[in-house]
Amino acid sequence: MAFIAELWKFLRVRKKFWLLPILVMMAVFGGLVVLSQGSAVAPFIYTIF
Numbered sequence: 001m002a003f004i005a006e007l008w009k010f011l012r013v014r015k016k017f018w019l020l021p022i023l024v025m026m027a028v029f030g031g032l033v034v035l036s037q038g039s040a041v042a043p044f045i046y047t048i049f
Helices: 002-014 019-036 042-048
Strands: none
Touching: 002 019
């Protein structure tokens, strides 16, 4: 949790708010990869791509 707080402070101080959507999408895709590893959801996720 400290990493997220430190990242938010960095984005706020350096005015790098354009990085926020990129980081959110990377987290979403990372979550999809974790979900798709050996689960029943995998065939549905693969059809998206």
